Amino acid sequence: MSADNVADLLGEGAPDDGHSVDLVGWAVRQLIDEMRDASPDELPEVLTRAVAVLGATEPIVYLADLQQRNLVPFRPGTVIHEESPRVLGIDSTVAGRAFQHSEALRGGPVLRADAGTEPMWLPLLDGSERVGVLGLVVDGWWLREDARLRALESFAAVVAELVVTKTLYGDSIVSARRTSEMTLAAEVQWSLLPPLTFVGRSVTVAGGLEPAYEVAGDSLDYAVDAGVTRFGVFDGMGHGIVSAQLISLVVAAYRNARRSGRSLAATAAHIEAAVGHVFGSEAFTTGLVCELDNVTGQLTWISAGHHEPLLLREGRLVRSLTVEPLLPFGLNQELGGALPAAVGSEQLEPGDVLLLHTDGVTDARSPSGEYFGQDRLIDSMSRALAADLPAAETMRRLVHALLAHRDGQLDDDATLLMVRWHGPGRTDDVLGAGHESR
Numbered sequence: 001m002s003a004d005n006v007a008d009l010l011g012e013g014a015p016d017d018g019h020s021v022d023l024v025g026w027a028v029r030q031l032i033d034e035m036r037d038a039s040p041d042e043l044p045e046v047l048t049r050a051v052a053v054l055g056a057t058e059p060i061v062y063l064a065d066l067q068q069r070n071l072v073p074f075r076p077g078t079v080i081h082e083e084s085p086r087v088l089g090i091d092s093t094v095a096g097r098a099f100q101h102s103e104a105l106r107g108g109p110v111l112r113a114d115a116g117t118e119p120m121w122l123p124l125l126d127g128s129e130r131v132g133v134l135g136l137v138v139d140g141w142w143l144r145e146d147a148r149l150r151a152l153e154s155f156a157a158v159v160a161e162l163v164v165t166k167t168l169y170g171d172s173i174v175s176a177r178r179t180s181e182m183t184l185a186a187e188v189q190w191s192l193l194p195p196l197t198f199v200g201r202s203v204t205v206a207g208g209l210e211p212a213y214e215v216a217g218d219s220l221d222y223a224v225d226a227g228v229t230r231f232g233v234f235d236g237m238g239h240g241i242v243s244a245q246l247i248s249l250v251v252a253a254y255r256n257a258r259r260s261g262r263s264l265a266a267t268a269a270h271i272e273a274a275v276g277h278v279f280g281s282e283a284f285t286t287g288l289v290c291e292l293d294n295v296t297g298q299l300t301w302i303s304a305g306h307h308e309p310l311l312l313r314e315g316r317l318v319r320s321l322t323v324e325p326l327l328p329f330g331l332n333q334e335l336g337g338a339l340p341a342a343v344g345s346e347q348l349e350p351g352d353v354l355l356l357h358t359d360g361v362t363d364a365r366s367p368s369g370e371y372f373g374q375d376r377l378i379d380s381m382s383r384a385l386a387a388d389l390p391a392a393e394t395m396r397r398l399v400h401a402l403l404a405h406r407d408g409q410l411d412d413d414a415t416l417l418m419v420r421w422h423g424p425g426r427t428d429d430v431l432g433a434g435h436e437s438r
Contacts, residue, residue: 350423
C-alpha cells in the first residue's frame with residue numbers, strides 16, 4: 001500500500017481501528033524498507049513518503065541538543081521556511097513539553113506558513129532514551145481513539161530507532177544535535193558513553209555530564225544484565241585531551257574487567273594496573289565501582305578516593321554510604337592481583353535512589369562564590385523527584401539546576417549518575433510513574 005493506494009480509504013472518512021492500525025503497519029514497512037539502504041540525511045524525504053500512507057503531512061524530526069535546552073530541526077540540505085521556528089525551546093513550547101513528559105501532545109506553531117492545522121508532537125524514544133520529537137499534521141480522527149494514538153506512538157518509536165541506528169553511518173544527525181563547537185577531549189568522552197537513560201523492570205539508570213561541549217576528565221558507565229546492574233563514575237585528573245585519554249583507558253579497563261566476570265576487588269585491581277602501566281605515577285583518577293543485585297537490592301561498592309554515594313528514600317537523604325577508600329586509581333602500590341580494597345555493602349529498599357557525582361557538582365561556585373554543595377544537590381534532586389517526571393527529565397532538571405547556579409558556565413567537569421531500585425521485577429517508577437513504559 002502506498003499514498004496513492006490509500007487515497008480512497010482516507011476520502012471515505014475515518015477508518016475503523018483495524019484499518020488505522022493496518023495503515024501504521026504499512027507506513028512502518030515502507031519506512032524500514034526505504035531506509036535500509038539510505039544514508040542518514042535521506043530520512044526526512046523517506047519519512048515524508050511514509051507518513052503520506054497515514055494521510056499525514058509536514059513531518060519533521062526535531063532532535064534534542066546535547067544540553068537538552070532546545071529541539072533542533074533535522075532537515076539536512078534543505079532550507080526551512082523563514083516563518084517556521086528553526087529551534088524550539090524544551091522549556092517553552094508544546095513540542096518541548098511532549099519531550100519532557102514523553103507523551104504525545106497537539107498544539108503550538110504550524111510547521112509551515114501556509115499550513116493551518118496545529119501539529120501533533122510525538123516523542124521519539126529509543127527504549128527510554130529521549131531522542132527528540134516528531135512533528136506532523138494528522139487528521140483529527142487519528143486522535144479520537146486511544147488505539148489510534150498508540151499506533152502513531154509506535155510509528156514514532158520506529159522513527160526513533162532509525163535515527164539512533166543511522167547515527168552510526170554518518171555525521172549529519174550528530175552534527176544537528178550540536179549547537180556549539182565541541183573540543184577534541186569532549187569528542188572522545190561522548191564516543192565512550194552508553195545511552196544516558198535506561199528503564200527496566202527492576203532498575204532505572206539516568207546520567208548527565210557537563211559542560212557538554214568541553215567535558216574531558218569525567219565519565220560514567222553501566223551495564224544491566226541478568227540479575228545484576230554494574231555501574232561506575234570516574235573523575236580523572238586534569239583537563240583536556242590527556243585527561244580524556246586517561247579516562248578512556250579507565251572506562252575500557254572497567255568494561256574489560258566487568259565483561260570478564262571479575263569481582264569488584266579484581267575490577268579495581270585491573271583498573272589500577274591499566275593506569276599504572278600506561279601512565280606510571282603521572283596520572284590518577286578517583287572512582288566508584290558498584291554492583292546492585294536486581295533481585296535482592298543488595299548494593300556493594302568500592303571507592304577509589306571518590307565522593308561517597310548518596311542514598312535517598314522517598315525523596316529525602318538517608319545517609320552517605322561510607323567505606324574505607326583506596327587511593328585514587330594510579331596511586332595504589334599493588335598493580336597485580338587483588339588490591340586490599342574494602343567492599344561496602346548496603347541493603348536497599350524498593351524505591352531507593354542512589355546518587356553518584358563528581359566533585360565538579362558540589363564544588364561548583366556561583367558568581368558570588370557560593371558552593372553548589374551537597375545540601376543544594378539533595379534539595380534539587382528532591383524537587384525533581386517530587387515532580388513525578390520520567391527519569392531522563394529528572395536528571396535534565398537536576399543538571400540544569402547546577403548550570404543555573406553557575407550562570408550556565410562550569411569551570412570543571414560535573415557528572416551525575418542516578419540509579420533507582422524498583423524491587424524485584426516491578427514496573428512502576430517514581431522517577432516518572434506512568435510515563436516510562438511509553
